[in-house]
Each structure stands twice: as C-alpha cells, then as structure tokens.
Amino acid sequence: MKFNKVAAVVACGALTAALGLFGCSSGSSEPAEQQGGSEPAAEEGSYTLVNDGVLTVATSPDFPPFENLEGDEYVGFDIELAKAIAEQLGLECEFTTIQFDGIVPAIQAGGQADVGISGITVDPERAESVDFTDPYYIADQSVAVMKGGDVTADNAADALNAEGMIIAVQSGTTGETFAQENFPNATIQPYGNATDAFAAMQAGQANAVCMDKAVVEKMLAEAYTDAEVVLSAATGEEYAVAVSKDNPELLAAINEAIATLQEDGTIDDLTAQFLA
Numbered sequence: 001m002k003f004n005k006v007a008a009v010v011a012c013g014a015l016t017a018a019l020g021l022f023g024c025s026s027g028s029s030e031p032a033e034q035q036g037g038s039e040p041a042a043e044e045g046s047y048t049l050v051n052d053g054v055l056t057v058a059t060s061p062d063f064p065p066f067e068n069l070e071g072d073e074y075v076g077f078d079i080e081l082a083k084a085i086a087e088q089l090g091l092e093c094e095f096t097t098i099q100f101d102g103i104v105p106a107i108q109a110g111g112q113a114d115v116g117i118s119g120i121t122v123d124p125e126r127a128e129s130v131d132f133t134d135p136y137y138i139a140d141q142s143v144a145v146m147k148g149g150d151v152t153a154d155n156a157a158d159a160l161n162a163e164g165m166i167i168a169v170q171s172g173t174t175g176e177t178f179a180q181e182n183f184p185n186a187t188i189q190p191y192g193n194a195t196d197a198f199a200a201m202q203a204g205q206a207n208a209v210c211m212d213k214a215v216v217e218k219m220l221a222e223a224y225t226d227a228e229v230v231l232s233a234a235t236g237e238e239y240a241v242a243v244s245k246d247n248p249e250l251l252a253a254i255n256e257a258i259a260t261l262q263e264d265g266t267i268d269d270l271t272a273q274f275l276a
C-alpha cells in the first residue's frame with residue numbers, strides 16, 4: 001500500500017500559512033521556515049506501509065531496558081523511541097513480536113513489519129539485507145557469571161576462553177559473534193530469547209552470558225542479583241532502525257524524525273529515563 005504524504009503536507013502548509021506560525025511536525029518547536037527549504041525530499045516523497053496510517057514495528061521484547069513486556073504491554077527505550085518516530089510521521093504505532101534473529105530477514109522479506117527497532121546493531125552483513133537509519137544509541141558488550149564461581153574479574157579474559165566453558169548468548173546477535181571471536185575455546189550456546197540465556201546461566205546449564213552491556217546490567221539489577229559482570233568491552237556498536245531497501249522514502253523520513261528527536265531532547269530524556 002502506498003501512503004502519499006504530499007496531500008497531507010500541502011494541507012498542513014495551507015494551515016501553516018493561514019496561522020503564520022509553526023510547521024506540521026508534532027512535538028517540534030522550530031519555525032516553519034527552518035523546516036522547509038533545505039531538505040524537503042523526505043517530506044514530499046511517499047513510502048509504503050504494511051498497514052495504512054500505521055508504523056508496524058518488529059521487535060524482540062526480551063531485552064530490557066530497550067524492549068520487554070510488562071503483561072502484554074511493550075515497554076522500554078526502543079518502544080518509546082518507536083512511538084515518538086511514529087508521532088513525527090503522523091502515524092499510529094503498532095508492535096509485532098519477532099524473535100531477534102528473524103527481524104532482519106522479516107524486514108527484508110516485507111509484509112510483516114515496516115521497520116525493526118530492537119537494539120539492532122548496524123553491521124555490514126545485515127546492511128546487505130536491509131537499510132539502517134542514522135544511529136540512536138551506542139552499545140558495548142559485557143559478560144556476566146554467577147557470583148562465587150571460578151571466573152572472576154581478574155581472570156575473566158583467560159578463564160572464559162577455557163575448554164568446557166559454556167557461554168550463553170542470544171542467537172544471531174553481536175554478543176554471539178563477540179563470544180565466538182574472543183573465547184574460541186569455549187562453547188558458545190545460542191538461545192532464541194535473551195532472557196533464556198540468563199535463565200540457563202542461573203540453572204547451571206551455562207557458565208556465563210555475553211550480551212549488550214546495558215541489558216546485562218539491567219537483568220542483573222532486576223532479576224539476577226546473584227550474578228556479576230566480570231568483563232566488559234567497548235565495542236562501540238551503533239543501534240539503528242532497520243528499514244526495507246525497497247522503502248528509501250521511509251528511511252529518509254525516519255532519519256529526519258530521529259534528527260528532530262535528537263535536537264528536541266526526546267532521545268536524551270529517554271536515555272535518562274531508561275538507561276540511567
């Protein structure tokens with residue numbers, strides 16, 4: 001389905017001219033003159049949506065503080081970011097759960113969701129399948145173990161790379177790749193859900209979990225107080241929104257929305273709310 005923004009933009013332009021005040025973008029306080037002119041391409045283009053008037057967002061809600069479920073409600077940094085992006089675009093926002101390693105393929109295939117917002121790290125291999133927006137968050141990796149074991153912060157780099165060591169990761173993530181590359185002698189055990197990797201460690205089925213730092217910290221603070229971080233690495237990964245390569249106008253519109261949300265402090269507020 002094609003959603004054409006031209007009509008809406010023209011209508012709003014007339015209203016703006018009549019009021020002589022502000023532009024269309026909800027939540028923006030910039031005068032209309034500064035919004036138009038220089039980069040009108042995204043505003044005037046058209047993009048496709050799975051459902052008219054709705055930004056359908058694929059996410060894997062197993063990754064607090066970015067996305068998880070409270071009852072059947074999606075909550076977290078990425079969830080609020082997705083809603084704010086949709087609002088900038090004048091769209092409703094709906095979420096659909098897809099296991100993390102299926103999100104990029106689903107966006108590439110089309111039909112299920114318009115975008116993937118799920119703590120997705122930009123990487124060259126994924127960028128062959130989907131387009132990425134500008135980044136909105138920088139992430140690192142951490143490894144956690146249950147307290148009182150043989151692996152400590154002092155020996156972690158060697159101890160984690162011992163034969164027989166089992167490191168739980170989420171399937172298809174940068175944590176999985178990081179563990180494979182840095183602990184080649186260990187057994188890297190992938191789980192579909194991030195939360196299952198922690199459960200496996202607690203149950204003694206794995207010795208450690210390797211995952212994005214903010215998520216490890218959140219899981220330890222909230223649920224696994226008997227675990228500790230023994231190693232962190234500044235991988236400097238960039239989270240971005242995944243968009244179909246067939247939808248460049250949507251990519252441009254979301255980039256514009258992200259820029260606005262960066263300028264108006266929304267992303268800072270979300271960082272303070274969810275990542276402090």
Ligand code: ARG
Pocket residue numbers: 059060061062063067100118119120121122139170172173174175194212237
């Ligand atoms: N940042 C990592 C990656 O892109 C992990 C993302 C996992 N996201 C999730 N919602 N479980 O591979």
